[in-house]
Amino acid sequence: MHTQITHPESGLNEMVESPTRHESWRMFDRIARRYDLLNRLLSFGRDVAWRKQVTEFLPEGDRLQLLDLATGTTDLLISVCHGSGRIENATGLDMAEKMLRVGQKKIVRERLNDKSSLVRSDAQSLPFTDNSFNAITIAFGIRNIPDVPKALREMTRVLKPDGRAIILEFSLPKNRLMKRLYLFYFRHILPRVGSLISGDAYAYRYLNQTVESFPYGQEFCSMMEEGGMKIVGLKELTFGVASIYTGEKPATKLFGSGKRD
Numbered sequence: 660m661h662t663q664i665t666h667p668e669s670g671l672n673e674m675v676e677s678p679t680r681h682e683s684w685r686m687f688d689r690i691a692r693r694y695d696l697l698n699r700l701l702s703f704g705r706d707v708a709w710r711k712q713v714t715e716f717l718p719e720g721d722r723l724q725l726l727d728l729a730t731g732t733t734d735l736l737i738s739v740c741h742g743s744g745r746i747e748n749a750t751g752l753d754m755a756e757k758m759l760r761v762g763q764k765k766i767v768r769e770r771l772n773d774k775s776s777l778v779r780s781d782a783q784s785l786p787f788t789d790n791s792f793n794a795i796t797i798a799f800g801i802r803n804i805p806d807v808p809k810a811l812r813e814m815t816r817v818l819k820p821d822g823r824a825i826i827l828e829f830s831l832p833k834n835r836l837m838k839r840l841y842l843f844y845f846r847h848i849l850p851r852v853g854s855l856i857s858g859d860a861y862a863y864r865y866l867n868q869t870v871e872s873f874p875y876g877q878e879f880c881s882m883m884e885e886g887g888m889k890i891v892g893l894k895e896l897t898f899g900v901a902s903i904y905t906g907e908k909p910a911t912k913l914f915g916s917g918k919r920d
């Protein structure tokens with residue numbers, strides 16, 4: 660499918676391929692160099708504060724094994740490792756090699772290389788055995804994965820019993836005025852600024868279209884439950900522009916009727 664976009668500089672119209680989540684990681688490889696700068700600019704620095712809040716939802720216990728999915732340039736992994744002294748080991752996983760390369764440099768700079776490692780792999784088919792991690796985090800990543808139910812099931816599989824998945828993702832404000840203001844910014848200003856700085860018109864049109872079409876609030880909690888998790892928290896951030904969802908892998912299996920024949 661194609662859609663028409665208007666170039667911010669020239670004002671010319673162009674027919675381009677419509678955004679799709681299929682292999683979205685290729686697009687992140689294209690914008691890897693400017694990704695962090697654009698995050699800070701386009702969220703007015705809020706993304707840093709949102710990632711910091713993820714640490715509050717870690718499960719109890721010391722020596723936690725952490726997996727950060729769709730880790731990208733590793734901002735969340737770094738934020739959680741610095742925010743909690745309880746992380747023994749952190750693994751970041753992403754499909755985009757260039758994002759990971761930027762992330763690896765940051766891990767060294769932050770002196771976290773002793774306890775962190777990065778893996779290039781697909782979140783829909785995790786290269787880990789069952790019950791491996793105490794916590795799985797994912798920031799602004801779940802929306803970009805083509806088969807979300809599959810990724811959620813994989814997260815449940817590799818979590819230890821009572822382990823937690825903490826998902827930070829964009830959502831839409833409930834307040835009607837806030838929602839209108841936000842959507843105006845999101846549809847008209849963000850794609851133009853994003854396109855100018857990254858040189859990639861597709862990427863920032865993709866951002867606003869995927870956010871507007873992705874389930875949030877209770878609808879997304881239901882998806883996590885279908886993936887085998889028990890919801891233990893839903894927190895809206897900055898008027899509901901983003902949300903943190905926390906799900907736990909039950910110590911006993913949630914599936915089945917529990918009836919005996």
Ligand SMILES: C[S@@+](CC[C@H](N)C(=O)[O-])C[C@H]1O[C@@H](n2cnc3c(N)ncnc32)[C@H](O)[C@@H]1O
Pocket residue numbers: 682683684685687688728729730731732733734735752753754755758780781782783797798799800803804805
């Ligand atoms: C918006 S970025 C988020 C990066 C980082 N978590 C952050 O907070 O800035 C989304 C990331 O999802 C990754 N991604 C997309 N599809 C993926 C998949 N199937 N498996 C693993 N990572 C994927 C992209 O490569 C990209 O780095």
